[in-house]
Amino acid sequence: MQHEQIAPSEQSAPSERSVLSAPSDLSAPATEQTAHQAAAQPEPVTLPLTRAAGCPFDPPAELAELREQQPLRPMRYPDGHVGWLATGHAVTRAIAADPRFSSRYELLRLPLPGGPSGPLPPAQIGDLTGIDAPEHTRYRRLLAGKFTVRRMRLLTERVEQITADHLDAMERQGPVVDLVQAFAHPVPALMICELLGVPQSDRAGFQEHAAVLSSPDAGLEAQMAALTALTECVGELVPAKRAHPTDDLLSDLTTSELTDEELAGIGGFLLAAGLDTTANMLGLGTFALLSHPEQAAALRADPGLADQAVEELLRYLSIAHTGIRAALEDVELDGQLIKAGDTVTVSVSAANRDPLKFPDPDTLDLQRKATGHLAFGHGAHQCLGQQLARVEMRVAFPALFRRFPTLRLAVPPEDVPLRDAMNIHGVYQLPVTWDKE
DSSP: OOOSSOOOOOSOSOOOOOOOOOOGGGSOOOOHHHHHHHHTOOOOBOOOOOOOTTOTTSOOHHHHHHHHHOSEEEEEOTTSOEEEEEOSHHHHHHHHHOTTEEOOGGGOOOOSTTSOSSOOOOOOTTOGGGOOTTHHHHHHHHHHTTSOHHHHHHHHHHHHHHHHHHHHHHHHHOSOEEHIIIIITHHHHHHHHHHHTOOHHHHHHHHHHHHHHHOTTSOHHHHHHHHHHHHHHHHHHHHHHHHSOOSSHHHHHTTSSOOHHHHHHHHHHHHHHHHHHHHHHHHHHHHHHHHSHHHHHHHHHOGGGHHHHHHHHHHHHOSBOEEEEEESSOEEETTEEEOTTOEEEEEHHHHTTOTTTSSSTTSOOTTSOOTTOOTTOOGGGOOTTHHHHHHHHHHHHHHHHHHOTTOEESSOGGGSOBOTTSSBOOBSOOEEEOOOO
């Protein structure tokens, strides 16, 4: 899903994507111990960003060290602001669940260098990630009921067909192929078309624009033009759906109180959100499975393993690795006093590798019950499209490895281009090959 804020979970009712919630006993009245700790704060750290060479699936090693030392500690932001960094699972969940922490963009400081200076602009209409209640609650109530069991069941049938079609095309093309362009990107792109009801006649152009967004060779100008074209496509759908509704989410929403502008904004939000995250989970997830052949073999041998395999891959990879909140008032949390106005950066990747929650957390184990991971967030801003993302991955991963049992990388692992500088981790390309029958 679109990660406008630098953030892509428990299997609960859908809400929109974000990060993060927690045991209420982490937030307690101030104590003398808290005052003493506040007076003896360590020097603020900066956000670790560099992954170790040869470890494309692991978060920066310094995050684990910081989590072990102090799961909530002061952090210096690129603009000089001193806020906080959360690396522990429990404290990260607590922040997500606590309405005293805001998601409003205009209150946040960016933790990554190179971002815009000064306050961020408020969220655009329909962007659920950057707003709080009551506006957020209004949108969420209207949207959550649209992700019904029936709709997910119907979309599952389409995921299976779209997946099979793209595997057929890969087989016809023959090795070597770039899995990102041939499979990981077009499958979720077409599923977003299904969800929003994009007409068949428009889908080829829709996919062309979507492919530009994920291309490492496309410049910023071309990507912005592609995003504008996709947004305009959604905007043009709204009056068409009002006039001639079909069985899709956007048509359903035309019967609600939402204005055309709100419908177009929400459609654009769902479009951008659903493309980037699922595509990168399919690409990076395949890379991880190919790098752990015993896990790929287990999934190939037992398709029934798909559900928990997807949850473990979500936990292990944590592609939406970082989130941000701003304190609306003074909050005591985990023995620390967070002052009103402080920005808190949460490291989802560190939280999902917390050994206090997940034993042997740095091991990819598809037999693990990864319940409680935070890949889809937690609390009011939990991922709206998480159930669709799960459906896509539960179908796509087993089908890919069954169709190509000898699937392997076509280049050395160190030559796979990573999206290291992006707020959604993944791969730009994944050249793969296999033995032809």
